Amino acid sequence: MNPVQFGVFISPQHADIQRLREHVLTAEETGFDYVSIQDHPYSPAFLDTFALIGTMLGQTSRLRFVPNVANLPLRPPAMLAKASATLDLLSGGRFELGLGGGRLWSQIAGLGGPRRTPGEVVTSIDEAITVLRTLWTPGRLATFQGRHYSLTEAATGPAPAHDIGIWLGALGPRMLDLTGRRADGWVAPLATSYETKPAAQDRIDAAARAAGREPADIRRIIQPVGAVTDRVETTERPRSGPGGQPIRTTPDGWARIIAEFVQEERFDTVNLVPEDESVEQLTRFATEVIPAARAAIASS
Template sequence: MELGVAPHRLWPRDVGDLDAVLGTAQEAERLGFDHLIAGSHVLRTETGLSHDPLVLLSAVAGATSRIRLVTSVLILPLHNPVLLAHQSATLDRLSGGRFTLGVGTGWDAGEFEAVGVPFAGRGRRADEQLAVVRELWRGEGDVRIAVPPLRPSGPAVWVGGQGDAALRRALRFGEAWHGAGVDPAGLTAVRARLAVLGEETGRDPGTLALTAGVFLVPPGHTPAGPVPGTPLGGAAASAESVRHALGELAEAGLSSCSLWFPVTAGALPDALAWAARELLPRG
């Protein structure tokens, strides 16, 4: 299983908690993690603040050379699809093909209101947007974006969401489905729904990778705030319980796992080092 990490703490409350993000990204690459994830919220929310993911990952691309870069997730309905196609193609090219576009439909109606975008109908619009982005990446139609992606079909796309509409979207447009806080039972249920929906869409669900973001509080660390659901390996995690949980997720079909550490900014380097030491392959 591929393991990635967030280059800043989960849901920071202070902008200073974000300042070391490039150094953390470089350290994650040095430690051997597969990818970095960047979420997106335009406004300060009850869960804190975050960088713009495309700007952040552009900076990370210039500061690293190997590690992959993933938006987890970009709130698709807030973006113009032509601009997004151009921005993501540019990042794909400048990063040497390391960029993956992870998308979701969003949940915070306040952000949509602030941007002037309707909250209702966002799922339908997300489908239309992904169709446009894919077309522009491939150079089809009458409009051509200024910079084509490095890869002819464009960056890989991970599609988030648990409902049937999101799963259909993943089958239609994605290289992977992207979940959050999943457990083996939930992952098995997703696979069962994909099998049914694959017949509707004409896509073999076996060609769709399963990915997810999970929360991890390493041993000896205290959560800096409330952790949604059960963290990986349990509330009192050990190296053994975390490895066991990852093994169960892998057996259920998960191919890539992204770790969010809900610890303080000061504790994040130690959390990364623990995860690299205990969870990454040796040798």
């Protein structure tokens, strides 16, 4: 199994930029491994995710960043490859690429983007992965012709500082199959109900094996919503119901639940979605929950 890592989901609200900066710096100082930032370019309440990540990479030295997930219909893969490689080079290898096919089609279309069927979403992401990895391999002229994206004698490069992981926000069976065949990680969407997660894991594994890959090479990201509290409200790990249902419990309760996510459901990355995004909650999770969870995982 991959080493367990911990991230935090931070909302890119423009209304209080200083508060946003404080949350990122808190994550840097208290021990999170990475920060994930949602990418909804059509939302007037949000800053641009890639510009924000670039700025925050320049103000941190340890944290890794990942868009959760990059909106492919509004970010053509050739330019996404250039932006991702640039961020990775400037930060010394601290960028991973969460990638999604889009869902709010009227808002995407409102900015001039395409409307795609579920089948077209899968095809477009498959093609985008080809374009991204091609352009990250420098020193050649590349030609590729897909249904949605193409390259014509395109000069490739630059290479990123490290092999950027492509983590897919995958929900349906065809997207899960694609994750197993080609992706480096599965970001389990909040819309994924808890009872469907084991079957989704198995489907990814089967697709990976069929493609000659090791399932363990694909990172699995769970995104629990909740709060660190001084009394137990949530008594056990959610096994059914919506993925966005809040977990509210003590640090010891969180540690036990996280250990079960890791040991029983094979998730190796925990991306906290704070119910109350605050310095106090981020600090409590990083300093009280993460060490207890690592200890619980090691002893189980």
